[in-house]
Amino acid sequence: MDLKKQKGYLDPKQSLEIFTFISSHLSECKIQREKKMQMNIKLKYKCFCQDFYTKMDSFQNFESIKQFTKGLIGQKFENEIIEKVDSKLILTYIYFLVQIKKVPTQAIYEVIRFSIIQKDQSIKQKAIISKLKQDALQKFSELVKKNDLVNQKFVFKKVYQFEESLKSIKHNLCIVIKQEKDFYGCILQQVINIDKLLDVGHKLIENIKILENQFQLLFRTNPLNNECDTIYNIFHKYVNYNKPRPKLYKREGQIMMQFLQSEEKIIYDPGSCVIQITLMQPRGNVIRYTRSFQNAIGYKDEEIQDQNINKFMPQIIANDHDLYLDNFVERGRINVVKNAVRVILGKNKSQFVVPINTRLRIEASPTEFGATALITPVNLTYGYMMLNEQGQIEELTQNLFEEVFEKHLGFEVDQIKGLDCLFFIPELSKIWDTLFDDNFDRLDKKLDCQLILPLMTKQMTRSLIRSRSNIFSKQNVQSSIAKQIENLPNDNIIYQVSLHLMSLITINLRLVIVEIPEYKQLMNQKITSRQLVQLRNRSSILINTQSQKEIQTQKTDINLLSMNSPPRGLLNECNLEYENLIEDIKMIEEFKNQLASININRTAQNKLNDLFLLQNSDRRINEFQNEPSEKSNDLSEADSEVKDNAQQQQQQQQYNCGSVGSQQSQNNTTALKRQIKDCLSDSKGTNIKTKLFLLLIYVIIMSGFLINYLILYYNFEKIHENQNYENLPFQFSYYYNEFIIDQSFLAYDQFNFTELSQIAFKYFIINIKNIDKTIVLLPHINIINNLTMESRVLNIISQLTKVINMNYKINQNEFYNNTDAFNIQIDEIENTDSTKNLRSLSIFVIVEEIILFILLAQYLYFFIQIIKMKQKIYKLFCTFSKELISELFVQFTSLYAQLNNTRFRNYETDEEQFETTMMRQYQKTVTSNMLEHHKKVGKEIQLKKINSAQILFFLFMFMYAILCSSYFIGSLILQQVTQQSVSARYQEKTSFSLTLNSLASNFAQQTILLNHTITTEMIDTYKIAVQQLGILSTSLPLYQKEQNSQVYGILIENLCDLFQSQLSYSYEDYQDLFSLEQCQSISNLDQGLSSVVQGLYQNQFDFLQTISTRSLNATQKYTYDNPLIQVQRLYAQYGFQVIVEILTKQIKSLINSTFIINTAVFILACIIMSISLMTTKIMIEKVKYQYQDCKQLLTLFPFEKLMENAYVIGFITHDLRFKV
Secondary structure: OHHHHHOOOOOHHHHHHHHHHHHHHHHHHHHHHHHHHHOOOOOOOOOHHHHOOOOOOOOOOHHHHHHHHHHHHHHHHHHHHHHOOOHHHHHHHHHHHHHHOOOHHHHHHHHHHHHHHOOOOOHHHHHHHHHHHHHHHHHHHHHHHHHOOHHHHOOOHHHHHHHHHHHHHHHHHHHHHHHHHHHHHHHOOOEEEHHHHHHHHHHHHHHHHHHHHHHHHHHHHOOOOHHHHHHHHHHHHHOOOOOOOOHHHOOOOHHHHHHHOOHHHHOOOOOOEEEEEEOOOOOOEEEEEOHHHHHHHOOOHHHOOOOEHHHHOOHHHHHHHHHHHHHHHHHOOOHHHHOOOEEEEEEOOOOOEEEEEEEEEEEEOOOOEEEEEEEEEOOOOOEEEEEOOOOEEEEEOHHHHHHHHHHHHOOOHHHHOOOEHHHHOHHHHHHHHHHOOOOHHHOEEEEEEEEEEEOOOHHHHHHHHHHHHOOOOHHHHHHHHHHHHHHOOOOEEEEEEEEEEEEEEOOOOEEEEEEEEEEEEEOOOOOOHHHHHHHHHHHHHHHHHHHOOOOOOHHHHHHHHHHOOOOOHHHHHHHHHHHHHHHHHHHHHHHHHHHHHHHHHHHHHHHHOOHHHHHHOOOOOOOOOOOOOOOOOOOHHHHHHHHHHHHHHHHHHHHHHOOHHHHHHHHHHHHHHHHHHHHHOOOOOOOHHHHHHHHHHHHHHHHHHHHHHHHHHHHHHHHHHHHHHOOHHHHHHHHHHHHHHHOOOOOOOOOOHHHHHHHHHHHHHHHHHHHHHHHHHOHHHOOEOOEOHHHHHHHHHHHHHHHHHHOOOOOHHHHHHHHHHHHHHHHHHHHOOOOOOOOOOHHHHHHHHHHHHHHHHHHHHHHHHHHHHHHHHHHHOOOOOHHHHHHHHHHHHHHHHHHOOHHHHHOOOOHHHHHHHHHHHHHHHHOOOHHHHOOOOOOEEEOOOOOHHHHHHHHHHHHHHHHHHHHHHHHHHHHHHHHHHHHHHHHHHHHHHHHHHHHHHHHHHHHHHHHOOOOHHHHHHHHHHHHHHHHHHHHHHHOOOOOOHHHHHHHHHOHHHHHOOOOOOOOHHHHOOOOHHHHHHOOOOOOOHHHHHHHHHHHHHHHHHHHHOOOOOHHHHHHHOOHHHHHHHHHHHHHHHHHHHHHHHHHHHHHHHHHHHHHHHHHHHHHHHHHHHHHHHHHHHHHHHHHHHHHHHHHHOOHHHHOOOHHHHHHHHHHHHOOO
16 A cells, blocks of 8 residues: 555556565565574575564665665576576576676676576577676776775786786796706807807897896886795896896885885785685685785685685685675675775684784676686784674784784683683773764774772683583673672782774674784783772673673684594694604704815815806805795804805905006906907897998999899880981971872862862971971081081971972972982981980990909908808807806706795795805705816817808808899890890881981973973982982882781782771871772772882883983873872872881880880899898898807806806907907
8 A cells, every 4th residue: 555655656566476476475584584493593695585574574765675686686587597597597697696686796796607608509509698797897896986995996816916927937937047058058068069059149148138027027026025026036136146136126216215115015915915805606715815924824725725715714714705795796785895994803823813804806807707806914913802792802913913912811822712802991981882883883992991900810710611511601701700700809920902893893893903002011010990890780780691601702612522522732732842842843953964074175165266256256045945934053153154264255355456556457467357248249130230230232233223124214215215306307208208299190180189289388387386396306407508407407397388389390409409409308317316426335334243243252351250250159159168068067956956845935035045055055965976077167169060041141142143143134135135136127217217218209200301491310210219219119019928017918918908997107197198999990009019119210210221222202201190199199108108108106016015115124133132131130230149149158157167267258358349
């Protein structure tokens, strides 16, 4: 009815269904709860419905019903999942947890558990699981932001990751030391295997660099860690001794300053430890922990790993801890994670509590679900007690027990637990009941009061201890203490204490943690009357309640059960003292033996001039014993002797430095050491000299490529341009003669002679502008008979204009003058073959080849010098003394044995103890027979004769020479081949152009002779022209098809076929005058052009014979003035124009192809050359690195010892002048 009033729209049927659904669970749960209470069974799990349950069996609002319903649905889901395993149901349940119930912690748990259980998953199922994981993690992130979980910003896992990295570095250091031992072992052979030595040495140098970087990274992570600093010092002392530890990576460096100001110092606190538990099943088990946690609680590894975390808690808290974890995971209660820092009490192996500050962080990821705790011990000088609601002592710290209770009461810890603390602190009992109010969870109260203890006699204490064999109760002890106070009120001990009260709430209990920062005994202080009254009241209450049922904790029950077992007190104590006594006796005997061995070995060490002692005489030496917490004095005498020797050496050095000669020697030593460092420094890349050398090679070779390319380009570009304008004099001559001929046949209609004469005249008008370009290419044809070519053309245009516009007749003198000028121009062009006047590449190629081989020779010399320097390095290993190598070998053998010890790998390293143990191990190694297998340093070296790098170098140099020479010589061959082909085409073109002009010139002179009075000079001139035409026409039938198939078809096969092909002439106005139909209608044109020219020549020859005999009559004149012959000539002239056009295009095409080939080869050569340059640089760097790596092997020796080797000094002096 209340729901209906709040929600008027709610249907009664729905209300009844909801009521039935809810009430059935409430009634069942209530019955189960009452049964357990009647049977006095402690509830281990609290049902979710109790959060909504009130005394009136009703809900306060409708929202609480919703929450209850969600919880009930989730429980139904869980019950059904347990009964039947169904993957779809599980996925639905996970979705319900994320989106409806909004418990991302349980959703993360379920989805990870399902991923582990369900091994075989389909692609769809994997996608669903991935999406559910993302949603759950996103909801968890929102939950973190909403509740401001400050510890989530820290990554506590870094702490044990740091510890694991530290273990790895120890392992890596052990590997490096073993490689050092193997390296010096390779030198102590009869024949030094250089390949093996290089392999071991290079790996060693690389590992040293890696280890240095690992140390620096680890130091950056946590510079506060003492062990990291200690191992870093050991590394620089024994391994990387030629390099000082950088200031940046020291305790006083900048990294430390920055770290102290960062938030990371919180998680890397030196006294803190980290432990991680899993929230999967088995829930609460320890999966990771740091070594400091093990040291803090005193358990072994097997007693911690995979054990439940409640094992390390007070039992009263541990009882409910699993329920805490269940509430967090399954119900999303994060109250315990909200606090940034919580003070709780842990329990060590001695069963005492340890106060700790705890920071909790939830580790939630797609593959992991757990909790990590950063534990920092509180001030251990404080005393702590844990009190239950009755004021009884549940737990206490060891210092408080030993310094207060055991000291004055004489009881054991089990007897102290369960005593009424309020009896000892009357002021606390006054306010005790007021503490447990509604604000108990925020309890934080401080007060000053007095702790009063009765003065128990030894007889009473012993009687109480002996009573343990009987049924013993805490009331007996408590009653005895109360009676002692009652009987002897003035015999007591009073402490002035400061109390800090804090609350600790578990699921079933409310506890008070009492922090006692200070407790001071008040001497000769008596209790006041008020305190006496309070004590008597409290004691009377305790005495009167002796018969009542004792309220005991689970811890007390366990102790009572243990009391039924046989007594163990005095017997165990005696056993412990006996074991300690035996241990002391053994330690004394060992101490005596060690002192004796030290005295025996001292003389032997002085004779051997121990390198290890010389290097470490100014350092403190202590022993690293079996137990890290113990400090022995068995080597104190040896330690003092080493210190005395160091002081004597220091005084001796100071004395030597006082003289001028020793000061100068020290300066020379410093300079020499600096030279060694400069020589052996690992410089990167090539130096300036090598870079300039490579750049010079590149520039010279590329310049040669460019020169060849440009010469070839400009040579053929000139020919290409000549093709456009070299034909102009021929064309001017032809169209001039054509104009002369056409003027005699204007009245005939066999051909459009009028249009042809106009086209001939137009040609002069159009191309007069190209005369300048022609003169630039052919300057030798410009001036003829004191007239420039342009002036002559202008005169011709003027003459032709008069003929066309003013009907002037052609002047025969002007005609012959113009014809002579054209003939002179043509002869000049014929005698000057522009295709042969090219700049030769042969001289350039010879010079380039010489320069190339000079550079390659220098390159070869450079490489040979590097090989010789490497050989010198190899031979240096034979020059070291046996004593030096043996000492280093023994040193690293001893160090390897020391680092391979289990205690070094698994426990914290103390530098002083390490040095002492290292000293002992070195003495043991020296006296052993280990050096029998390594008696002397080898005086010979064994090396592979053929090196892969050398083979690659010479192969590359050979290919380099071939590549460059191929382009140089190839460009020369390309020029010569192209020049020959162009020249052949050019000769053909010139021959056909001469035939074209000769044919036109002959008919033009014939026209003049027919229309003017014939003179002897005219006949002689005509005779020369006819003879020239005869010579040219004779060569036409000799043309071969292989020379040019298109030209051959026009000359030999059929002249009219050119109209059916794609061939054409560029002067379109002229071309339009000719047609296939007209060509086919004229006799003799169905033959080849050579036959037509032969007939025309015969016509001219007959005319020459006729006028030579001066028997030319009207009939003969009409015969030779036949327009049909002129039409044949015109088509022959057109055929020659097309042939010249074909050859011109072929020459241009050939030149263009050459340009493309030349450009492509040039670009390819440039690319290959650039790649070759980079390859050369890489190869030089590789050779340089090999040489540098060989030099780096000398860094494995101490610089002080290198300065004592004259061969090494000579090599370094030579190397400083030799730059790679």
